[in-house]
Amino acid sequence: MIDLKDCGRFFENEELKKYTSFKIGGPAKYVLFPKNEESLIEAIKRARKDELEILILGNGSNVLCADEGYDGLVIILKSAFTKLDINDNKIIAGAGLSLRELANAALDKNLSGLEFAHGIPGSVGGGAIMNAGAYGSEMKNVVSSVKILDEDLNVKVLSNEEMDFSYRHSIAQDKNYIILEVEFSLNKDKSKEEIKNLMDDLWQRRLSKQPLEYPSAGSTFRRPEGHFVGQMVDEAGLRGLRHGGAMVSDKHSGFIINKDKATAKDVRELIEIVQKVIFDKFSVKLQREVKYIGGEYGNSCNNRDEWSR
Numbered sequence: 001m002i003d004l005k006d007c008g009r010f011f012e013n014e015e016l017k018k019y020t021s022f023k024i025g026g027p028a029k030y031v032l033f034p035k036n037e038e039s040l041i042e043a044i045k046r047a048r049k050d051e052l053e054i055l056i057l058g059n060g061s062n063v064l065c066a067d068e069g070y071d072g073l074v075i076i077l078k079s080a081f082t083k084l085d086i087n088d089n090k091i092i093a094g095a096g097l098s099l100r101e102l103a104n105a106a107l108d109k110n111l112s113g114l115e116f117a118h119g120i121p122g123s124v125g126g127g128a129i130m131n132a133g134a135y136g137s138e139m140k141n142v143v144s145s146v147k148i149l150d151e152d153l154n155v156k157v158l159s160n161e162e163m164d165f166s167y168r169h170s171i172a173q174d175k176n177y178i179i180l181e182v183e184f185s186l187n188k189d190k191s192k193e194e195i196k197n198l199m200d201d202l203w204q205r206r207l208s209k210q211p212l213e214y215p216s217a218g219s220t221f222r223r224p225e226g227h228f229v230g231q232m233v234d235e236a237g238l239r240g241l242r243h244g245g246a247m248v249s250d251k252h253s254g255f256i257i258n259k260d261k262a263t264a265k266d267v268r269e270l271i272e273i274v275q276k277v278i279f280d281k282f283s284v285k286l287q288r289e290v291k292y293i294g295g296e297y298g299n300s301c302n303n304r305d306e307w308s309r
């Protein structure tokens with residue numbers, strides 16, 4: 001039994017579906033919203049002493065939590081880690097701030113470069129870890145440095161180059177770093193009207209093409225080189241395919257949605273069905289973008305795709 005009430009808002013047997021964009025997930029043994037950086041470090045120290053598994057979540061937008069829940073401590077950064085400092089063309093943002101809030105703050109100061117991030121349903125920390133991107137841009141184009149907590153609980157600042165950004169990847173994934181803050185270097189090359197018009201245009205494109213009316217984890221699969229996932233899924237006749245409460249979206253075939261009280265098992269099995277059909281038809285192996293957590297997957301938010309033909 002661990003008590004972290006002095007470290008922030010602390011819950012026992014808390015349903016994770018309350019904190020994920022998929023609206024799926026059983027109870028976590030413990031959930032903590034730390035008050036600050038010091039509370040975060042102290043909570044991790046105590047959890048390690050008690051040999052508890054630890055999972056860090058931001059906006060919970062790229063994960064599928066197991067129906068069995070999570071037998072450990074889930075630390076959620078989105079309430080306290082919301083720092084926002086703007087100086088000239090630089091923005092320092094806390095890991096728990098949403099990308100939408102960040103983009104709107106840049107707009108307020110006539111700073112361009114983050115328009116692409118306006119509609120991404122994640123946090124600053126998650127965006128940096130995953131090198132989130134859309135509509136021709138990505139985080140590596142605007143991030144100047146990242147403040148992280150390493151596995152030895154040392155606070156460090158990494159440059160853009162040291163983050164080793166690539167497609168949906170950064171060194172933070174490989175090293176299990178926790179993102180604390182991100183500094184962005186933006187531009188002053190557009191008027192506020194131009195920035196807003198681009199943000200509105202990208203948002204309308206998302207609304208028209210993506211199933212935002214249903215819970216999901218965003219794009220389910222990584223983009224295979226030389227192929228478009230949605231096009232292959234369509235050609236394979238899988239658009240609208242249902243499995244339990246999960247469904248391949250009939251609005252955008254690259255999304256698997258929580259159509260009707262889906263379980264994590266429903267979603268995992270539907271992902272495997274899609275992967276097998278696409279491999280059999282196109283000899284293309286689709287890799288998950290969504291990360292599995294809890295149950296047999298333990299504390300890893302960086303697990304690789306276990307599917308094989």
